[in-house]
Amino acid sequence: MKTKQIPTLQLESTGDESFDAILGGGLPAQSVVVIAGEPGSGKTVLTFQILFRAAREGKKCLYFTTLAEPAIKVIRYMQLFDFFDAALVDQQIMIADLSAAVRKGADATLTELSAMIEKHQPTFLAIDSFRAIADYIYAGHVSRSFVYNLVTQTAGWGVTTLLVGEYVPDELSKYAEFAIADGILRLGAEKQELTSVRQVEVLKLRGMNYISGIHFLEISEKGVFVFPRVRAPKQADVPRVEKPERVSTGVDGLDELFGGGIHRIGSTVLQGASGSGKTILSLQFLLAGARKGEKGILFTLEETPDQLRTIATSLGWDFSEMERKGLLVISYISPVELSTDRYLQTAREQVVTSKARRAVFDSLTSMQLGVPSERRFKELVYSLSKHMRAADVTLFMTMESPQLLGTEELSGHGISFIADNLVRLRYTEVEGRLERGISILKARGIKHQTQVRLLRIGHGGVTLTDAGLSGRRGVLTGRAPAKARSKR
Numbered sequence: 001m002k003t004k005q006i007p008t009l010q011l012e013s014t015g016d017e018s019f020d021a022i023l024g025g026g027l028p029a030q031s032v033v034v035i036a037g038e039p040g041s042g043k044t045v046l047t048f049q050i051l052f053r054a055a056r057e058g059k060k061c062l063y064f065t066t067l068a069e070p071a072i073k074v075i076r077y078m079q080l081f082d083f084f085d086a087a088l089v090d091q092q093i094m095i096a097d098l099s100a101a102v103r104k105g106a107d108a109t110l111t112e113l114s115a116m117i118e119k120h121q122p123t124f125l126a127i128d129s130f131r132a133i134a135d136y137i138y139a140g141h142v143s144r145s146f147v148y149n150l151v152t153q154t155a156g157w158g159v160t161t162l163l164v165g166e167y168v169p170d171e172l173s174k175y176a177e178f179a180i181a182d183g184i185l186r187l188g189a190e191k192q193e194l195t196s197v198r199q200v201e202v203l204k205l206r207g208m209n210y211i212s213g214i215h216f217l218e219i220s221e222k223g224v225f226v227f228p229r230v231r232a233p234k235q236a237d238v239p240r241v242e243k244p245e246r247v248s249t250g251v252d253g254l255d256e257l258f259g260g261g262i263h264r265i266g267s268t269v270l271q272g273a274s275g276s277g278k279t280i281l282s283l284q285f286l287l288a289g290a291r292k293g294e295k296g297i298l299f300t301l302e303e304t305p306d307q308l309r310t311i312a313t314s315l316g317w318d319f320s321e322m323e324r325k326g327l328l329v330i331s332y333i334s335p336v337e338l339s340t341d342r343y344l345q346t347a348r349e350q351v352v353t354s355k356a357r358r359a360v361f362d363s364l365t366s367m368q369l370g371v372p373s374e375r376r377f378k379e380l381v382y383s384l385s386k387h388m389r390a391a392d393v394t395l396f397m398t399m400e401s402p403q404l405l406g407t408e409e410l411s412g413h414g415i416s417f418i419a420d421n422l423v424r425l426r427y428t429e430v431e432g433r434l435e436r437g438i439s440i441l442k443a444r445g446i447k448h449q450t451q452v453r454l455l456r457i458g459h460g461g462v463t464l465t466d467a468g469l470s471g472r473r474g475v476l477t478g479r480a481p482a483k484a485r486s487k488r
Contacts, residue, residue, distance in 0.1 A: 253464025
């Protein structure tokens with residue numbers, strides 16, 4: 001019995017590996033793709049990036065301007081990007097002005113396009129702006145027959161066609177070019193507080209298993225870069241563990257509360273008020289791994305690397321030496337105007353390249369500043385946890401509690417179900433002194449102790465003790481009065 005062979009499509013690169021991955025491998029060759037977006041969204045930059053990538057592979061490209069911008073102006077700005085190569089212009093990339101033909105009408109436009117395609121026999125054809133043709137010839141709507149005739153001609157020549165235009169989202173279902181096109185890429189931007197975040201969405205791409213939904217786009221001198229929105233890995237990518245290995249948190253007393261340490265593959269949230277010891281406990285976790293030769297990475301949105309090295313030095317730890325040995329990487333970025341999906345994508349790549357076995361994110365509270373909704377925040381934390389598990393990395397995450405004393409809801413943002421372990425740090429009053437307390441509220445798959453211990457920070461780091469808490473109640477409320485003596 002013969003096995004049926006599944007046909008495959010030849011693919012063309014966008015010039016950005018991440019964007020190609022979102023598309024399912026690239027743009028299908030000989031397809032018609034509409035690149036839609038409002039002015040300034042990056043349509044022309046993306047178009048030229050695609051053309052120059054193809055030209056470097058020896059493919060002929062034909063770029064038409066219409067009634068939007070003159071060719072000389074387009075070239076002036078495109079040469080500012082790294083992908084631009086003047087040696088390819090007029091050799092592999094032919095740039096022509098279609099405006100004169102457009103002014104004569106639809107038939108003249110099709111005739112000029114056909115003549116230029118036959119003359120240069122390009123692999124790529126780009127018309128920028130195709131929307132301008134609609135506005136001039138058809139007073140806003142390109143006729144279906146015009147688009148059909150154009151597509152028929154380009155298909156006959158085996159050309160990959162890019163129709164670039166200034167379309168707003170409401171117009172995407174109204175015009176003939178969107179119905180006939182094989183693919184639709186929508187570029188745009190979303191206001192978030194005082195900032196604007198560039199976005200890209202694949203609305204349609206025939207024959208491709210693309211990743212739907214909104215992704216994030218940045219434009220720099222290097223060109224267009226797309227950052228896929230963070231998603232959880234496939235279940236098949238997450239390893240099954242028959243007998244979980246235990247690792248130390250770096251604090252003997254905390255390991256004891258966990259009944260012998262935490263699971264190697266798992267995530268732990270440290271939640272507590274400012275100054276309760278979350279960051280130092282996280283640093284001690286990384287230090288414990290480094291002392292065993294395990295590489296660790298700290299993603300910080302709060303203290304800078306210099307501040308963290310100073311804290312470490314005050315506790316008797318030499319982080320600079322650990323960094324020199326390649327056992328510790330400190331990655332800092334300001335939470336101001338943070339692009340969270342890009343940040344987490346970069347973090348995943350750093351974990352892989354550094355070959356880290358332990359990772360700390362300090363803190364989820366600061367990370368949430370760059371997330372538009374609480375639901376998306378939960379999705380990101382869930383995805384982060386699963387990706388670290390798939391990478392066989394032990395993960396610590398910190399989160400600040402708004403309440404200094406007393407009790408409050410678990411994790412504050414409804415993410416306690418995501419973490420394998422939840423450790424609560426809090427302040428409590430003991431005989432007129434403000435003390436730090438620590439307890440384990442959750443430990444998935446571990447029979448843990450439920451006692452509250454005092455947390456002390458001194459030279460050498462964090463230590464736990466139950467001295468002074470024996471017989472006391474109300475520790476979780478922030479006040480731990482001594483147990484009243486029974487009267488005889």
